[in-house]
Amino acid sequence: MNILQKRVFKIHKNLRFLPQKCQRNINSLDQVDVNQQIKETKNLFEFEKEALDNEDFFGVKQLFTIKDLFENRVHLGHKEGSLDNRMLPFLYGSRQGQCIFNLDITKDYLVKALNVAAHIAYRDGIIVFFNRNAFNSHLVERYAEEAGQFSHTRFWRGGIFTNANIQFGSITRLPDLCIFLNTQNNVLTQHAAVRDSAKMSIPSIGIVDSNCNPSLITYPVPGNDDSYQSIQFYCEMFKKAVLLGKEKRRDLLQYNKN
Amino acid sequence: MTSLLNGVRRTNSLIPLLKQMKITFSTETVQAAPLAVNTQKVSKAMKAYLERAQEHDNFMKAQTIEFQIGKRHLANIMGADPENFTQEDIDEAIEYLFPSGLFDKKARPMMKAPEEIFPSRKAAEFDETGRPFHSMFYTGKPNFFQLLHNIVAEIRKAQYIEDKMIQRGRLPAETDRLDMTGFAWLSKTDLEKILVETISDLEYNNFLNTMNRLAAQPAAFKCREFALQYAKPLIDQSKISEIPKPQFDENGKQFITTYECLRKTARADVTIRFPGTGKVTINKDHDITYFKHVQSREQVLFPMIFINQLGKFDVEANVEGGGVSGQAGAIRWGIAMGLRSFVDSDVIEDMRVAGLLTRDYRRRERKKPGQEGARRKYTWKKR
Numbered sequence: 214m215n216i217l218q219k220r221v222f223k224i225h226k227n228l229r230f231l232p233q234k235c236q237r238n239i240n241s242l243d244q245v246d247v248n249q250q251i252k253e254t255k256n257l258f259e260f261e262k263e264a265l266d267n268e269d270f271f272g273v274k275q276l277f278t279i280k281d282l283f284e285n286r287v288h289l290g291h292k293e294g295s296l297d298n299r300m301l302p303f304l305y306g307s308r309q310g311q312c313i314f315n316l317d318i319t320k321d322y323l324v325k326a327l328n329v330a331a332h333i334a335y336r337d338g339i340i341v342f343f344n345r346n347a348f349n350s351h352l353v354e355r356y357a358e359e360a361g362q363f364s365h366t367r368f369w370r371g372g373i374f375t376n377a378n379i380q381f382g383s384i385t386r387l388p389d390l391c392i393f394l395n396t397q398n399n400v401l402t403q404h405a406a407v408r409d410s411a412k413m414s415i416p417s418i419g420i421v422d423s424n425c426n427p428s429l430i431t432y433p434v435p436g437n438d439d440s441y442q443s444i445q446f447y448c449e450m451f452k453k454a455v456l457l458g459k460e461k462r463r464d465l466l467q468y469n470k471n
Numbered sequence: 472m473t474s475l476l477n478g479v480r481r482t483n484s485l486i487p488l489l490k491q492m493k494i495t496f497s498t499e500t501v502q503a504a505p506l507a508v509n510t511q512k513v514s515k516a517m518k519a520y521l522e523r524a525q526e527h528d529n530f531m532k533a534q535t536i537e538f539q540i541g542k543r544h545l546a547n548i549m550g551a552d553p554e555n556f557t558q559e560d561i562d563e564a565i566e567y568l569f570p571s572g573l574f575d576k577k578a579r580p581m582m583k584a585p586e587e588i589f590p591s592r593k594a595a596e597f598d599e600t601g602r603p604f605h606s607m608f609y610t611g612k613p614n615f616f617q618l619l620h621n622i623v624a625e626i627r628k629a630q631y632i633e634d635k636m637i638q639r640g641r642l643p644a645e646t647d648r649l650d651m652t653g654f655a656w657l658s659k660t661d662l663e664k665i666l667v668e669t670i671s672d673l674e675y676n677n678f679l680n681t682m683n684r685l686a687a688q689p690a691a692f693k694c695r696e697f698a699l700q701y702a703k704p705l706i707d708q709s710k711i712s713e714i715p716k717p718q719f720d721e722n723g724k725q726f727i728t729t730y731e732c733l734r735k736t737a738r739a740d741v742t743i744r745f746p747g748t749g750k751v752t753i754n755k756d757h758d759i760t761y762f763k764h765v766q767s768r769e770q771v772l773f774p775m776i777f778i779n780q781l782g783k784f785d786v787e788a789n790v791e792g793g794g795v796s797g798q799a800g801a802i803r804w805g806i807a808m809g810l811r812s813f814v815d816s817d818v819i820e821d822m823r824v825a826g827l828l829t830r831d832y833r834r835r836e837r838k839k840p841g842q843e844g845a846r847r848k849y850t851w852k853k854r
Contacts, residue, residue, distance in 0.1 A: 337600065337602075339602055339603075341609055351620060351623045351624070351627075354606070354607070354620050355620075355624075357606055358606040362606065363603065363606050363607070363608060363609055364606055364607060365607070365609045365610050367610050367616055370611060373609060373611065380611060381611070383516065383519055383520065383523070384515050384516045384518075384519040384520075385516050385597075385601070386514050386515070386516045386597065386600070386601030386602065386603075388609070
């Protein structure tokens, strides 16, 4: 075991429970909304409480196993030389100079991210899929449409979020969640939408590879963001999570009607 | 984050408005959570749109009322029945009451229903919750990027077919290609019209590259229908230069008629008959003496002189408009075009080189102010 591997191991032990902290944050945010309208209906409040108290309300944990991650090449990072030090906690080590992700950690983060996506879909939020890799863009657009959500896989014109009212000609509703299937643009610098969504306090989920900066992403998921197969896997997962959220919502509204 | 409970709150002032406006949404969009619509939650974006729409509505209502009153007044002035006063009657009345010498018809006074004068507004691109219909809405040019997406889908289809062929042990033949000869991809302005979006030169180039990539697929024959939506047929040049075959008249003579022989403002149609005696008939009851000057007569006969066949063809021409040289030139061109059917290709090439088959597009140059004519200046002496 070389020096890099030792260092990785030490740090990742300390940071293992980060996703749960994130989860608590969401819960507290939602609680505010709930308190405002608590008087209107008790019935819905109970539903909401049930959704938030249950750690895996939509059953996203059952969507995949660590073996799936491995088979879809999620563990493969970039070469050691391009490593961003902020990604160290998520690494298992390196093999022949190539960074390898710790799939145990990735699994936790991905489950949390899927849970967030499902919750947002449950609340009828707008989810936008981002990807700047031309090779995968058709795939991402297709999955976004199938999930009944939105996609942006093209050149990012500045101000789409920060100057939306001018860009779209009138008041426009911004997305409630941005999912970045890669967080870099086609010249390997950070996608401007990452910064813009952080500015507009739009929560973001991002697949962060070993050469990416996870610090502006609300729910980072460490993993391979380049190969077609892994992107297809993430798309499939997020699509399923979104559809699970929508299904629950449909049930709820049906119940509400009767 | 949107709250689930927002759905229960009803914005009472806007819902009747929504119903009254009968907004219909296109079905060809992202399935924008039918649930959201059920909860009747109205977003800021929709509120703003509804306000704008209502403003426009009120404005149009006021305009319509004004138009109705104006129409009644006009009918009374003209002594007609105000109930059955049609748009045609209005136009007539306006022309009678406000005669205008302005050349452009659009600049003359008019009175039309407000729907015809004020352009219709763009419908909302999102539903009541502010959720856009199009899955690529946030790109700002959803239709264009949807088109690129669709082209790539076609490319994938072609590649799939090619793979299947190879699996069956057959390589794609030349006939399996997408044959786009005689077609050109849509121009930027045409494409913009279809998409209802403005696109940059770079984006148009992307469109061309993607289309060419589709056309280069070895097994893209099934994508023809799709590709033709974005292509325009080229004008067939060979048809124009095709030489017609002579027909036979009741005396068994070969004849050929050339219509639309134009020179300056003259217009002629010319029939030549073979074999003939060199008789020239112009406007039925004139012969070559229709032209007073020798130069014009030479012009008419020049094609026959050029091919050494003077006296072997009869010429009948009807000519109108223009002056002497224009009429002579029109007939000359008609005869030369007709003679192509009776001579071999070498002679045709000689005629072309001599300029007999070229349409002369020169027109009269206008007179300039401060000058005597087009170029000539007034006489001017310094001292």
